Amino acid sequence: MDEPRPLSDDDRDPLARLVRHGRGLEVAYDVEAGLARHIAAIDGGAQPWSMTSGGSGWGLGLGLGVIAIAAVVAGWIAMRSPEATPVATAATDDVAVIDAAPVPQTRAFASAAIVPTSTAAGAVAVDEVAPPSGSLPAVPARGLPPRARPVAPRVAASAPTAASAPEQAPSTDDRIAREAAQIRQIRRDLAEGRAAAALRSCDAGDDEFGDGVFALERQGLRVLSLFALGRRDEAMSAATRYLDAHPKGPLAAKIRAAAAD
Amino acid sequence: MTPEPQAVSATELFRRHAGFIARFVVRYGVELADVDDVVQEVFLVAHAHGGYRPGPAKPTSWLAAIAVRVASSHRRKLRTRAFGRGQGELIDEAASDAPSPEVRAALDGDMLRLHAALRSLAPEHRVTFILFELEGEPCTSIAAATGVPVGTVHSRLYLARRRLRDALGSPSPRAQEIQWTSHDP
Numbered sequence: 001m002d003e004p005r006p007l008s009d010d011d012r013d014p015l016a017r018l019v020r021h022g023r024g025l026e027v028a029y030d031v032e033a034g035l036a037r038h039i040a041a042i043d044g045g046a047q048p049w050s051m052t053s054g055g056s057g058w059g060l061g062l063g064l065g066v067i068a069i070a071a072v073v074a075g076w077i078a079m080r081s082p083e084a085t086p087v088a089t090a091a092t093d094d095v096a097v098i099d100a101a102p103v104p105q106t107r108a109f110a111s112a113a114i115v116p117t118s119t120a121a122g123a124v125a126v127d128e129v130a131p132p133s134g135s136l137p138a139v140p141a142r143g144l145p146p147r148a149r150p151v152a153p154r155v156a157a158s159a160p161t162a163a164s165a166p167e168q169a170p171s172t173d174d175r176i177a178r179e180a181a182q183i184r185q186i187r188r189d190l191a192e193g194r195a196a197a198a199l200r201s202c203d204a205g206d207d208e209f210g211d212g213v214f215a216l217e218r219q220g221l222r223v224l225s226l227f228a229l230g231r232r233d234e235a236m237s238a239a240t241r242y243l244d245a246h247p248k249g250p251l252a253a254k255i256r257a258a259a260a261d
Numbered sequence: 262m263t264p265e266p267q268a269v270s271a272t273e274l275f276r277r278h279a280g281f282i283a284r285f286v287v288r289y290g291v292e293l294a295d296v297d298d299v300v301q302e303v304f305l306v307a308h309a310h311g312g313y314r315p316g317p318a319k320p321t322s323w324l325a326a327i328a329v330r331v332a333s334s335h336r337r338k339l340r341t342r343a344f345g346r347g348q349g350e351l352i353d354e355a356a357s358d359a360p361s362p363e364v365r366a367a368l369d370g371d372m373l374r375l376h377a378a379l380r381s382l383a384p385e386h387r388v389t390f391i392l393f394e395l396e397g398e399p400c401t402s403i404a405a406a407t408g409v410p411v412g413t414v415h416s417r418l419y420l421a422r423r424r425l426r427d428a429l430g431s432p433s434p435r436a437q438e439i440q441w442t443s444h445d446p
Contacts, residue, residue: 004400007422015422015426017371018374018378019375021371022288022375027284027296029280029297031279038305039272041301112283112300113293114287114293213272213276
């Protein structure tokens with residue numbers, strides 16, 4: 001069966017014009033903070049689906065909140081593979097309740113905001129999201145870790161502090177929290193014109209975290225740091241490598257914009 | 262016997278596609294304040310499922326289909342909570358198709374018109390239109406992810422376009438031509 005053609009670029013069609021415009025929507029979602037929360041939730045007890053009826057795959061203490069999530073999962077229990085099993089049509093009511101409270105400018109969790117078109121391809125934005133605390137919270141009854149409380153950034157460089165116990169390997173949560181904090185510091189340095197410091201932190205991050213969970217973000221920030229330092233040749237080759245490997249990477253739009261300047 | 266394709270973990274899916282899902286659920290009608298919770302639940306469901314196994318459904322379509330279910334469940338939960346608290350205004354707002362004040366403030370004229378019109382579509386038409394027209398997902402992928410034949414995806418796309426044109430008060434170019442011809446002396 002032939003694939004239908006997407007709405008044409010025919011300027012006479014008002015819907016096509018709207019769709020072209022709509023494709024440009026950008027939603028700024030803090031992937032680093034969200035990923036840290038996601039990993040904390042998984043480490044805290046959410047297991048790959050393994051139970052058949054008794055629920056042994058879930059900790060006993062997880063409570064009612066997990067049941068709510070499990071209710072969503074339940075719709076998928078029969079699904080062996082995405083290609084094999086029909087998924088029930090969504091319910092008809094799907095519009096979330098409007099949050100009556102105004103959205104604060106500073107969010108202590110992975111926030112989402114619509115990026116105005118005029119700034120979507122602009123410079124690195126400073127997200128004011130506080131870094132997760134050093135020890136990410138345990139999974140609460142709801143099944144997701146609570147949104148991290150704002151705390152001061154802990155780490156901007158590579159070496160663990162002297163206070164940390166050297167004989168004990170840091171927990172996964174600690175490591176992710178430190179890596180996330182460092183990424184935030186790099187972004188802050190970049191946004192405030194400290195590109196050299198940002199680049200040094202990228203090096204330090206590579207040394208400490210290697211192929212950590214934020215390696216891709218660090219790679220993108222390195223490219224932006226090189227552009228900010230005026231090292232254009234290096235920046236362009238690094239940008240090409242990044243965009244070839246990750247054309248839809250988290251910083252791809254910003255890198256394209258920097259390369260086009 | 263061919264080996265089963267390796268699953269992509271939910272963590273890796275999160276790294277690659279959390280931004281896509283955040284944008285998808287905003288397009289779909291989830292309020293900005295709820296996006297993080299919905300995104301988290303989507304990837305927990307993906308984790309609970311053991312990750313994504315390559316197949317006709319692209320991971321983005323597959324995750325979007327999960328997101329539709331999560332968003333519906335999320336909305337029901339919030340409405341129930343508002344009802345329990347006697348928050349009639351919130352319930353009225355929840356039943357409304359109007360974009361929230363946050364969204365109205367963030368989107369410009371055309372983007373807002375499209376957003377509002379999308380919210381007037383039935384969920385199955387909305388998800389099809391968003392994935393195909395706005396996110397460029399192939400119909401075969403949408404069909405596999407939503408568990409319907411490809412022909413049904415085509416039909417939903419056709420109906421979504423027609424209803425959007427109705428909602429926006431904009432006839433198709435062909436209809437405009439016909440109208441013009443009929444008025445042409």
